[in-house]
Amino acid sequence: MVPIAPSHDDESDEELMRRLAAGDTAALTPIVQRHQERVIRLAQRFLGRADLAEDVAQDAFVKLYRSAAMYQPEARFTTWLYRLVANLCWDRRRGLARARRREQEHDGAATVPDAATAMEADERTQRVRAAVAALPDRQRLAVILHRYHELSHKDIATVTGWSVSAVESCLVRAYATLRERLADLMDPPPEPPGPRR
């Protein structure tokens, strides 16, 4: 049985992972408590659904528990965790895409709402979420990790397994698209850029 333990705020993530790898299951609860918010936020923004985000978060921590012995504290723990969550998000996204295709074939029309519509928010927030949700998958993941999780370009490359230049290219395109789509929300609205040299 895996017991629920009190929090261990003074212990580092690496130390908790070492304990978990050594079979000390009480180390799981503080890790979950410490990181659940960032894991759920990433999954929620990427998948656009709070219900799926919590499922992914559970999967992530179950996977973390089962692969604790393989964890090498070379990269930062959060980077390793983000990578694990990002992979689960990709898997889930593929599953959703397959399900959507099947539904379209069956019903002859798209019936699954866009990612952002399932979240509660005011109109302005809805616009932002819809714009981010409409980005291609790779660009969306890059923007979420960069803007909402404050990862550097290099860390995003580590999490996703893409090159730094690929990450930068994703970000440049994604932000350009977002600036265009959300121009009216900016204060003051951006001036049209002059001719590029």
Next chain:
Amino acid sequence: MSHLTPTEVIRLVSGELPPAHAAALEAHAAACPDCAARVRAQRGLWSVLGADRERTPGGDLAAAVVRRLNERPAEPLRIWSRTPVRVAAAVLIGIGTGYGAAEWTLRGAGPAPAPVGPDLATAGPDVELLVTMSPVGLYAALSDLDADGGGTEDAS
């Protein structure tokens, strides 16, 4: 100084650059309306995106994870479900290797099936076998060697 690249604009606004580099870019932007407009636009977007702070569920995820682990100790099951496949694969490989070795022994002249091919340098060509298997190519080449006196054979 040349204009800011799109990546520099992004990194400047997100605060990723070392202070000296950021100051140099800011100085350029202060004197360049084009770059200043691009930095302003990215700052505006950064702020709009940042205003969206998601509410995350406050439930006890740890309890749910612990419950799942206690409900499904999946590892032993997974090991057992893969084992028969691994055993079957090992048996098939073993049978295949054994069959191949036996076939080689029966067809070849010597009792030892070990080498991948006959050691031409020391044993000399098995002309009988080569005639049966391939009347051209290697046989033809070995015939020439034979005609020359067996190549390295005499050396031993």
